[in-house]
Amino acid sequence: MEQKVDILDLSEAGLFQKASKDSENNTKSTRKTILKMRSFDLNKEPRNEQPIRKTKSLSSQFLVNIDELINETGSFLNNSDDEMGLLSIYESSSLHSINIPDPSAAATDDEDPDSCSWRKIQIEPAFGIYLKFEDVNYKVNSKNSNVEKRILQGVSGSVYPGEVLAFMGPSGGGKTTLLNLLSGRVKNNGGTITYNDRLYTKSLKRRIGFVLQDDIVFPHLTVKETLTYSALLRLPNALSREQKEERAMNVISELGLESCQNTMIGGTFVRGVSGGERKRAGKTVVTTIHQPSSRLFRKFDKLILLSKGCSLYFGKASEAMLYFSSIGCSPLIAMNPAEFLIDLANGNVKDKSIPSQLEDKFIHFETKDGGPSPGDVHEYLLGAYESRASKLEKLQINTRILLNRTFDMQNTHNSEECGANWHSQFSILFKRGLKERRHEYLSSLRIIQVTATSIIVGLLWWHSDASSTKSHVQDQASEISRNTLKTLY
Numbered sequence: 084m085e086q087k088v089d090i091l092d093l094s095e096a097g098l099f100q101k102a103s104k105d106s107e108n109n110t111k112s113t114r115k116t117i118l119k120m121r122s123f124d125l126n127k128e129p130r131n132e133q134p135i136r137k138t139k140s141l142s143s144q145f146l147v148n149i150d151e152l153i154n155e156t157g158s159f160l161n162n163s164d165d166e167m168g169l170l171s172i173y174e175s176s177s178l179h180s181i182n183i184p185d186p187s188a189a190a191t192d193d194e195d196p197d198s199c200s201w202r203k204i205q206i207e208p209a210f211g212i213y214l215k216f217e218d219v220n221y222k223v224n225s226k227n228s229n230v231e232k233r234i235l236q237g238v239s240g241s242v243y244p245g246e247v248l249a250f251m252g253p254s255g256g257g258k259t260t261l262l263n264l265l266s267g268r269v270k271n272n273g274g275t276i277t278y279n280d281r282l283y284t285k286s287l288k289r290r291i292g293f294v295l296q297d298d299i300v301f302p303h304l305t306v307k308e309t310l311t312y313s314a315l316l317r318l319p320n321a322l323s324r325e326q327k328e329e330r331a332m333n334v335i336s337e338l339g340l341e342s343c344q345n346t347m348i349g350g351t352f353v354r355g356v357s358g359g360e361r362k363r364a365g366k367t368v369v370t371t372i373h374q375p376s377s378r379l380f381r382k383f384d385k386l387i388l389l390s391k392g393c394s395l396y397f398g399k400a401s402e403a404m405l406y407f408s409s410i411g412c413s414p415l416i417a418m419n420p421a422e423f424l425i426d427l428a429n430g431n432v433k434d435k436s437i438p439s440q441l442e443d444k445f446i447h448f449e450t451k452d453g454g455p456s457p458g459d460v461h462e463y464l465l466g467a468y469e470s471r472a473s474k475l476e477k478l479q480i481n482t483r484i485l486l487n488r489t490f491d492m493q494n495t496h497n498s499e500e501c502g503a504n505w506h507s508q509f510s511i512l513f514k515r516g517l518k519e520r521r522h523e524y525l526s527s528l529r530i531i532q533v534t535a536t537s538i539i540v541g542l543l544w545w546h547s548d549a550s551s552t553k554s555h556v557q558d559q560a561s562e563i564s565r566n567t568l569k570t571l572y
């Protein structure tokens with residue numbers, strides 16, 4: 084039996100459309116966690132007579148961020164040793180409310196899809212963002228000398244909504260720098276980066292999520308508290324406190340975090356929610372990764388192989404091996420494709436076939452371990468990419484994609500621009516700070532320590548003469564020392 088992972092999108096015709104992916108893992112337990120979706124006509128009642136309601140205009144296309152997507156994204160994020168940084172971008176409008184099949188009900192009778200019950204969720208439609216970057220350059224000037232360091236050189240690529248683009252390559256290749264540029268955290272010195280054909284604006288900042296290798300979350304706050312404080316701080320003033328709290332609850336529901344909403348996030352020293360629960364994302368995803376497993380590698384839609392700030396490959400991850408084989412580089416032994424690609428990017432051609440151009444170098448400039456130098460390999464791969472693939476990819480990047488957007492991004496952002504004012508921010512942050520530190524302040528050990536210290540200090544001043552403070556402190560101190568010595572000996 085096939086395991087179905089369904090992704091829904093809502094077309095202009097108002098039909099839920101089904102896109103299914105088959106997966107190799109097919110255990111019943113996994114299937115239980117996956118929400119089953121079928122094709123629905125919104126104008127008709129489903130067969131079990133439970134209505135699907137259209138609550139707002141369904142004319143625009145959006146991606147429903149349901150459990151399947153999270154399951155997919157979460158599963159690779161679970162691999163926290165591999166993951167270095169992750170960027171998710173989306174463009175959103177107001178909330179929509181829809182009824183969806185209840186996954187827990189589906190789990191009880193997963194053989195009969197019609198017997199599932201329904202639950203209502205509010206979703207923030209994610210209008211996909213098409214991210215495109217062309218000839219991106221980044222250089223820095225060394226502080227001590229006037230030498231210019233080129234960190235990224237003419238890197239191009241694109242990623243469509245719902246796709247995962249991964250950056251791979253050796254350490255220092257420029258992956259993190261590129262991620263920082265795409266997220267708008269750092270400005271590029273050359274080239275263009277566009278989001279749905281528009282340049283970066285401040286308002287886009289709200290649509291970009293950046294997950295660092297080490298999360299910046301408060302370990303002592305619960306999942307619910309974390310999301311509620313974020314909602315109170317970031318959502319527009321037009322919404323009431325209750326509406327903001329409700330929005331936070333909706334996010335918890337959307338992400339399937341109901342069962343751990345009152346669990347502390349946790350961190351290095353505090354056990355909390357699991358890694359996968361901590362890092363949930365969806366939308367257009369760009370990630371950097373060091374050494375993915377072959378299973379994880381297959382989940383990437385697109386790949387950029389970076390070395391010394393240059394692209395050695397950009398294209399479909401599934402076609403990377405084919406491309407390198409076409410330029411004469413293939414593994415001679417069974418190898419994880421990710422390992423093969425990283426080796427190549429490092430200039431390591433051990434256990435790999437190499438083209439005649441590199442064999443010539445091998446004859447003339449034999450290195451200690453018997454192969455072309457990493458520099459020669461890099462040069463060859465760069466030349467091959469420039470001449471054969473980059474033209475093709477540039478053509479692809481420039482191909483206009485039809486994004487079915489029925490609202491103006493700028494208008495949407497303007498309406499949501501304002502968050503909490505200065506006073507509200509101060510009060511929310513103060514309360515959040517108190518909550519975050521409550522475990523430190525209100526731990527039994529801390530209470531005993533503070534009480535004991537207060538009693539001891541208080542005893543110093545017991546029956547003291549307020550008029551001669553200095554001498555009294557000295558007397559009391561010497562008295563305590565004498566008593567301590569007596570106790571010891």
Ligand SMILES: Nc1ncnc2c1ncn2[C@@H]1O[C@H](COP(=O)(O)OP(=O)(O)OP(=O)(O)O)[C@@H](O)[C@H]1O
Pocket residue numbers: 223232234252253254255256257258259260261
């Ligand atoms: N602001 C800066 N000033 C000087 N050098 C920089 C700066 N930012 C990045 N670099 C250098 O640019 C290169 C690329 O750095 P980057 O962090 O992007 O690499 P990376 O591929 O993410 O590496 P890793 O996989 O080890 O995290 C490194 O050699 C780094 O030292």
